Amino acid sequence: MPKVSTLPDVLDVRDPQGVAGVGREVREHGMALVLGADSRRAVLRLAEKLMATRPHPDADPDGATVIHDIGAQAHTPGYAGLGAGELLHHTERSQLPYPPRLMLLVCVTPATSGGECRLVDGRAVLADLAHRSPDAAHALAAPRSAFFGRGDGHLGSVFARVNPGHWAIRLRQDELARFSPAAHLHLALLREVIEENTVTVETSPGCGYVIDNHRWLHARAAFTGDRTMLRVLGDPLPRLALRAGFTPAVPRDGALATVAG
Numbered sequence: 048m049p050k051v052s053t054l055p056d057v058l059d060v061r062d063p064q065g066v067a068g069v070g071r072e073v074r075e076h077g078m079a080l081v082l083g084a085d086s087r088r089a090v091l092r093l094a095e096k097l098m099a100t101r102p103h104p105d106a107d108p109d110g111a112t113v114i115h116d117i118g119a120q121a122h123t124p125g126y127a128g129l130g131a132g133e134l135l136h137h138t139e140r141s142q143l144p145y146p147p148r149l150m151l152l153v154c155v156t157p158a159t160s161g162g163e164c165r166l167v168d169g170r171a172v173l174a175d176l177a178h179r180s181p182d183a184a185h186a187l188a189a190p191r192s193a194f195f196g197r198g199d200g201h202l203g204s205v206f207a208r209v210n211p212g213h214w215a216i217r218l219r220q221d222e223l224a225r226f227s228p229a230a231h232l233h234l235a236l237l238r239e240v241i242e243e244n245t246v247t248v249e250t251s252p253g254c255g256y257v258i259d260n261h262r263w264l265h266a267r268a269a270f271t272g273d274r275t276m277l278r279v280l281g282d283p284l285p286r287l288a289l290r291a292g293f294t295p296a297v298p299r300d301g302a303l304a305t306v307a308g
């Protein structure tokens with residue numbers, strides 16, 4: 048039975064209080080749900096208040112990327128996001144040494160069917176995994192146990208300590224992910240824990256989310272129709288005061304302590 052996670056209140060970004068709330072929610076929970084970003088201009092305005100935009104090969108000159116089904120080209124490895132199929136939980140730009148910290152995704156046109164956004168908090172995943180199998184947490188946090196991307200991709204691990212007591216999660220599950228034999232042994236459990244902690248966000252025009260891409264993984268259900276989303280990637284402005292990494296959720300049996308070190 049999947050766990051029921053609590054999502055924060057949805058914030059109306061047409062209201063300055065709502066925008067201020069986005070920064071607060073991201074700082075406290077690593078994510079915020081938004082509504083009222085009713086135009087491309089409104090999406091970009093919200094992004095401007097939160098982040099320094101990062102360039103992306105598929106982005107338009109204004110920094111926003113239109114996410115929709117581009118057809119056959121989406122079958123190229125690494126382009127599944129621009130298709131209509133299911134996308135398994137992943138970190139955006141996992142192949143980079145330092146993936147963009149923030150991702151804003153807003154719905155322009157919902158799918159005819161499916162296309163829900165599925166999110167999971169890496170903080171909960173790490174705590175649950177360490178509780179269920181300390182060996183799995185160790186293997187998936189071992190340096191050089193995962194490689195993401197093409198030849199110039201990133202060699203690291205699913206869980207990485209970024210500061211004493213602070214962690215980041217990084218994952219992709221397509222053909223551009225490779226794992227050490229020891230890490231590979233625990234992928235099934237990792238996927239189980241991810242599913243159990245996943246929350247689903249329905250999409251409607253002007254609604255979306257901001258996530259700390261070093262803490263939350265995102266996924267998408269398969270869809271039909273002209274589902275169109277706008278995405279902006281970037282790094283938090285100093286006023287967001289977002290600290291590096293997340294602290295592990297309270298361990299239920301102390302198992303995490305051995306991983307957290």
Ligand SMILES: [Fe+2]
Binds near residue numbers: 128137138139265
């Ligand atoms: Fe993505």
